[in-house]
Amino acid sequence: MWSIIQIELYKIYKRPRTYIAFGAIAALIWVIQMGLKIDGEAYAAFLMKDINNTLIVDGKVLNGYLICYILLQLLLVHVPLLVALIAADMLSGEANLGTLRLLFTTPYSRTQWVLAKFIAASIYTILLLIWLAALALFLSMYIFGTDDLFLMKSNYVVLIETQDVFWRYVGAFVFASFSLLTVTALGFLMSSLANNSIGPIVATISAIVFFTILSTLNIPLFNLVKPYLFTTHMNNWKEFFDIQVTENNEAITGSILNIQKIKTSLLVLSIHIVLFVGASILIMKKKDVLS
Amino acid sequence: MTIINVASLCKNFGSLEAVKDLSFEVNEGEIFGFLGQNGSGKSTTIRMLLSLIHPTSGHIEIFGQDIVAHRNQIAKKMGAIIERPDLYPYLTAKEHLQLFAKLSQKKISASQIEHTLQQVGLSNRAFDKAQTFSLGMKQRLGIAIALVHQPELVILDEPTNGLDPQGIADIRHLIKDLAQKEGKTILVSSHLLTEIEQMAHQILIIHQGKKIALGPTATLLDPAKSLMKLNTTNDVLSKEKIAVSEFAAYQLDREEGIYFSIPTEKIASLHQFIVNVGIPIISLESKRSLEDYFLQITSQSN
Numbered sequence: 001m002w003s004i005i006q007i008e009l010y011k012i013y014k015r016p017r018t019y020i021a022f023g024a025i026a027a028l029i030w031v032i033q034m035g036l037k038i039d040g041e042a043y044a045a046f047l048m049k050d051i052n053n054t055l056i057v058d059g060k061v062l063n064g065y066l067i068c069y070i071l072l073q074l075l076l077v078h079v080p081l082l083v084a085l086i087a088a089d090m091l092s093g094e095a096n097l098g099t100l101r102l103l104f105t106t107p108y109s110r111t112q113w114v115l116a117k118f119i120a121a122s123i124y125t126i127l128l129l130i131w132l133a134a135l136a137l138f139l140s141m142y143i144f145g146t147d148d149l150f151l152m153k154s155n156y157v158v159l160i161e162t163q164d165v166f167w168r169y170v171g172a173f174v175f176a177s178f179s180l181l182t183v184t185a186l187g188f189l190m191s192s193l194a195n196n197s198i199g200p201i202v203a204t205i206s207a208i209v210f211f212t213i214l215s216t217l218n219i220p221l222f223n224l225v226k227p228y229l230f231t232t233h234m235n236n237w238k239e240f241f242d243i244q245v246t247e248n249n250e251a252i253t254g255s256i257l258n259i260q261k262i263k264t265s266l267l268v269l270s271i272h273i274v275l276f277v278g279a280s281i282l283i284m285k286k287k288d289v290l291s
Numbered sequence: 292m293t294i295i296n297v298a299s300l301c302k303n304f305g306s307l308e309a310v311k312d313l314s315f316e317v318n319e320g321e322i323f324g325f326l327g328q329n330g331s332g333k334s335t336t337i338r339m340l341l342s343l344i345h346p347t348s349g350h351i352e353i354f355g356q357d358i359v360a361h362r363n364q365i366a367k368k369m370g371a372i373i374e375r376p377d378l379y380p381y382l383t384a385k386e387h388l389q390l391f392a393k394l395s396q397k398k399i400s401a402s403q404i405e406h407t408l409q410q411v412g413l414s415n416r417a418f419d420k421a422q423t424f425s426l427g428m429k430q431r432l433g434i435a436i437a438l439v440h441q442p443e444l445v446i447l448d449e450p451t452n453g454l455d456p457q458g459i460a461d462i463r464h465l466i467k468d469l470a471q472k473e474g475k476t477i478l479v480s481s482h483l484l485t486e487i488e489q490m491a492h493q494i495l496i497i498h499q500g501k502k503i504a505l506g507p508t509a510t511l512l513d514p515a516k517s518l519m520k521l522n523t524t525n526d527v528l529s530k531e532k533i534a535v536s537e538f539a540a541y542q543l544d545r546e547e548g549i550y551f552s553i554p555t556e557k558i559a560s561l562h563q564f565i566v567n568v569g570i571p572i573i574s575l576e577s578k579r580s581l582e583d584y585f586l587q588i589t590s591q592s593n
Contacts, residue, residue: 098377107366289343
């Protein structure tokens with residue numbers, strides 16, 4: 001099994017398409033970081049304009065931690081689309097190329113192939129996330145330095161002390177890996193249904209957009225299904241940045257306001273991953289390879 | 292020893308019966324020719340042998356083992372090329388062989404990979420990416436992939452597609468050598484009937500999914516009958532005269548040319564008849580090639 005995972009990783013490594021996502025993330029982060037480096041003070045002033053009269057903020061608001069939060073808010077919506085480029089091509093791309101039949105005549109079962117390909121696609125997804133973390137978090141920390149994280153939520157403000165921030169990012173990235181692996185699994189399922197590359201990529205992106213709209217709309221009918229949609233849970237990495245406070249409104253270091261929400265989201269996302277991959281295996285086992 | 296045993300194999304795609312009640316056996320060390328027109332069910336059958344397509348009914352045994360229950364063990368001893376030589380455009384010829392050698396779960400040395408490249412005439416292109424290859428070179432690499440892990444059974448579906456005459460001859464010699472010198476069993480399908488005729492020990496012909504002929508190449512062509520082709524300067528007039536004669540019963544239904552499948556002792560009478568009724572004859576040729584036999588029986592089957 002390990003040898004076919006290695007082979008799948010080798011093919012991903014050799015394919016030019018692999019590097020599009022890495023390049024796109026680097027370009028986006030670089031543009032945003034440069035913009036904030038040059039014109040960051042004006043941006044910070046804009047952020048603080050509503051609370052300047054009620055709060056006196058001491059320190060560096062526009063630090064590496066805040067920049068990373070801004071970047072994640074922007075990018076974790078778009079990264080699934082980049083993940084879909086590879087994941088949705090893993091099976092259908094081989095079918096389109098005609099090489100799927102070569103693989104399926106080797107002494108490995110179809111279940112082994114599907115699992116190996118999913119694991120390889122998952123490793124790619126995790127590497128993409130590590131790349132994102134390296135650029136969004138560590139590079140931002142290097143360029144902008146660190147300080148307390150000051151976040152403006154819709155009707156309240158969160159202030160997290162410097163030493164209490166980093167582990168939250170680790171948690172957020174681990175959570176994001178579950179979100180992206182769900183997208184990988186969805187892309188995989190779409191890939192098992194087709195014999196060409198474009199269809200599953202478009203279908204995966206369309207499904208994410210469709211379910212995101214359902215998750216966002218506040219219509220009573222949709223509220224019934226929302227808790228079960230993966231898109232409802234994908235952005236709950238933000239929960240790591242809501243903290244508990246004492247009766248005197250003092251932040252409790254190391255706390256998370258709604259840990260249960262994170263646990264529920266991880267469970268829902270994990271169930272989706274298992275269902276999507278399980279369905280892909282069943283489809284591929286029954287499929288006649290005609291390509 | 293029987294290497295492939297196919298019994299009552301059927302495959303339906305919806306209402307289309309692609310393969311109907313097909314049975315045959317392939318013996319160890321023989322070259323088994325598999326013939327059929329486009330869409331006859333040849334590739335569907337080969338894909339079922341390779342477990343790429345699930346049969347609707349019937350049974351396949353390879354190396355005495357059921358293909359469904361023991362697919363992985365059987366696959367270790369098989370190599371195949373299926374229709375087109377589809378490859379990874381971003382990998383080199385050598386990388387392809389290294390990759391498929393690893394997938395075979397056998398220890399394949401670097402020298403074996405070199406030898407396989409040499410066998411198919413690709414040594415000098417080992418480090419070139421497949422995307423730079425011509426169709427013929429891709430075909431050679433496809434054959435190399437099928438052979439790199441030294442399989443006992445080789446299934447080659449249209450292996451000479453895209454090859455020039457020299458390439459076709461090279462592959463024919465390679466297939467013969469694999470059977471004669473290395474004792475491999477080879478099932479080969481091709482639309483180049485003369486190629487099959489020159490190398491196959493046994494031939495199976497299928498038409499519209501059904502077996503219409505199976506037997507050793509040497510005896511498949513009916514020795515009691517001759518296939519004759521009549522060349523005239525006026526085929527329409529000639530056909531009218533033949534239609535009202537006793538020889539109409541021996542004439543084959545073909546759109547082009549006038550063919551007879553006729554008992555050998557009647558050929559002299561046919562000659563006499565042609566001269567007597569004034570058919571404008573150019574020549575009366577004896578046709579006994581596989582191609583003629585193939586056309587004869589598939590047209591009869593229609």
